[in-house]
């Protein structure tokens with residue numbers, strides 16, 4: 001099976017920001033970086049008895065970490081066909097591991113099919129209605145007692161002015177070229193509670209996706225150097241990456257990465 005990066009038919013001007021970063025060599029595309037992913041995986045405590053489902057695996061970075069924990073099964077549901085193929089090709093071949101092309105709010109998978117569900121940097125890109133659909137589907141797919149971990153963008157503090165929220169949404173959406181709608185922590189918790197979940201844990205990290213230290217942590221030194229070279233040598237991409245970084249930096253006091261762990265009650 002051949003694989004190419006998502007968005008190959010789009011030029012650097014029109015490509016969604018996360019696929020532009022991928023084209024430039026960035027593989028970790030979530031706001032709290034690989035460190036927050038590891039924190040979240042520790043909280044989810046995946047064992048050999050777990051059926052794990054991941055919404056939006058993207059390029060499969062977290063999938064690889066999950067598979068190293070030897071769960072009973074791993075299934076990724078990814079709506080971008082190229083990303084799904086890319087991830088399938090780069091994961092170990094096993095009948096316990098599969099990537100399904102589909103959308104997280106209507107997966108067509110059976111109810112109660114997983115014990116751990118995971119999703120990073122995908123709800124923030126969804127409208128409120130889509131968020132509700134995805135979280136309802138998560139609740140349907142999880143077995144009673146199963147856990148749901150999310151890693152998303154968060155507006156802080158909970159009493160931040162609505163005007164600030166509007167400015168952040170506008171700045172992110174126009175620089176990333178995708179509708180980005182982060183919520184406040186209280187609203188993320190309410191979204192999950194409305195679907196029936198109970199909240200177990202919550203944590204924050206700075207939104208440092210495009211800070212040099214974070215890029216080295218996430219991509220390794222060689223990956224970070226290659227990314228920097230690609231950014232410097234491509235004028236359009238450089239302008240776009242700096243526009244994204246400027247938006248993140250401008251709102252750094254009010255924009256954080258957040259993880260949340262929730263459980264589907266036993267009854």
Ligand SMILES: C[S@@+](CC[C@H](N)C(=O)[O-])C[C@H]1O[C@@H](n2cnc3c(N)ncnc32)[C@H](O)[C@@H]1O
Nearest residue numbers: 018029030056057058079080103104120121122
């Ligand atoms: C910013 S990337 C994050 C990828 C990966 N989770 C990561 O953290 O590196 C967003 C990903 O979400 C996928 N996505 C967005 N909405 C989705 C949905 N409703 N169902 C499945 N995948 C979705 C996109 O195709 C893309 O792969």
